[in-house]
Amino acid sequence: MIILWTVTVTVPTMSSVSEKSVKRQMYLWIAYNVVLYAAIVVSGAILFMVMVGMVTVGGGDNDVKDDWIEVNSQILNGVFTWMAVTNHPFFLFRLIMTVRVLGIRRWSWTAAIQKRIRAARYLSRHFPLVFVDTAIDRRNKTQRTEARDGGVDEGGGDDEGYVDLAVEAERVEEIAYLRGDAENLRNTFVMLNWNCIFQYPIAAVMWAYDANSRPGYVIGIFLPISFLCNFGGQYRIFKLNKAIKARRSAGVEGPGTAPHGPTISSM
Numbered sequence: 001m002i003i004l005w006t007v008t009v010t011v012p013t014m015s016s017v018s019e020k021s022v023k024r025q026m027y028l029w030i031a032y033n034v035v036l037y038a039a040i041v042v043s044g045a046i047l048f049m050v051m052v053g054m055v056t057v058g059g060g061d062n063d064v065k066d067d068w069i070e071v072n073s074q075i076l077n078g079v080f081t082w083m084a085v086t087n088h089p090f091f092l093f094r095l096i097m098t099v100r101v102l103g104i105r106r107w108s109w110t111a112a113i114q115k116r117i118r119a120a121r122y123l124s125r126h127f128p129l130v131f132v133d134t135a136i137d138r139r140n141k142t143q144r145t146e147a148r149d150g151g152v153d154e155g156g157g158d159d160e161g162y163v164d165l166a167v168e169a170e171r172v173e174e175i176a177y178l179r180g181d182a183e184n185l186r187n188t189f190v191m192l193n194w195n196c197i198f199q200y201p202i203a204a205v206m207w208a209y210d211a212n213s214r215p216g217y218v219i220g221i222f223l224p225i226s227f228l229c230n231f232g233g234q235y236r237i238f239k240l241n242k243a244i245k246a247r248r249s250a251g252v253e254g255p256g257t258a259p260h261g262p263t264i265s266s267m
Contacts, residue, residue, distance in 0.1 A: 036079055036082075036083065039075060039079050040076060040079055040080075043072045043075040043076050043079075044072075044076060046068070046072050047068075047069060047072040047073060047076065050065060050068045050069055050072070051069060066211060069211075070211045073206070074206060077202065077203055077206040077207075080199055080202075080203075081199055081200075081202075081203040084195070084196040084199040084200070084203075085196075087192075087196060088193065088196040088197075091189055091192045091193045091196060092189075092193055094123070094126070094189055095186065095189035095190060095193060096119075097119040097122055097123050098119075098123065098182060098185055098186040098189060099111075099186065100115050100116055100119035101116055101119045101120050101123065101131075101172060101177070101182065102179065102182055102183060102186060116172050117172055117173050117175075119172075120172040120173065120175035120177075121133075121173075121175060123175075124175050127185060129240075129241060129244045129245075130177055130178075130181045130182055130185050130240070130244070131175050131176075131177045131182070132175065132176045132177065133174060133175055134171075134174050134175070134176050135174040181240060181243075181244065184236060184240050185240065187236065188233050188236040188237055188240070189233075191229045191230075191232050191233040191236070192229065192230070192233040194225075194229045195226055195229035195230045195233060198222045198223075198225050198226035198229065199222075199226055201218055201222050202218065202219055202222050202223060202226070204218075205218045205219065206219075
């Protein structure tokens with residue numbers, strides 16, 4: 001099974017036409033996910049009610065009941081497989097990008113600096129809470145300072161979604177990040193990649209065998225693990241966002257807090 005993953009939309013600021021295009025893209029993305037989850041909810045509800053006998057189909061004929069169960073099982077499998085196939089490339093690519101930035105300490109491996117820079121800039125566009133573009137932040141701070149000096153109150157100043165990072169933040173060119181947060185994100189991508197991988201054997205047995213000859217142990221093994229990987233990945237994202245926003249709100253990064261460092265903007 002695969003559950004919704006964050007889709008990042010880069011909002012343009014120069015053209016109203018581009019802004020309309022972004023809004024249209026966002027609405028299409030929302031509609032796309034509504035359709036997918038509607039199919040999951042409806043088919044899942046029908047499957048459950050038919051299996052437990054809450055709904056009688058075919059006048060109690062077991063063959064008809066089995067057909068209903070099989071059809072709805074195939075619908076659910078198709079949706080989950082589609083989501084796995086379409087999301088897996090993004091999860092894999094972003095895992096590779098985080099590994100390029102962080103390196104692999106166990107093997108003392110570090111990517112070439114140009115690859116690290118490109119990876120860090122890519123991640124800062126999609127995960128600005130974790131990978132902070134300090135150049136953008138400096139411009140934002142300058143604009144807010146100029147507005148205050150000019151007598152304009154923008155409502156909140158630095159408390160409006162910005163917080164100093166600790167001095168131990170690592171940097172790749174203008175991108176700053178806390179290693180712990182970045183490693184948390186990397187491990188989340190590992191779990192979500194496994195979530196997709198575990199869906200493939202389920203799809204294989206669902207499509208290669210009929211209901212009578214299908215090896216049930218494959219689904220019995222991989223489906224719970226897939227659920228656990230998905231839940232674990234989503235929970236890690238929730239906890240990471242919550243922790244970063246808590247630090248931002250408190251304005252405290254623990255020991256070694258820098259009075260003027262790079263900032264984290266909201267994702």
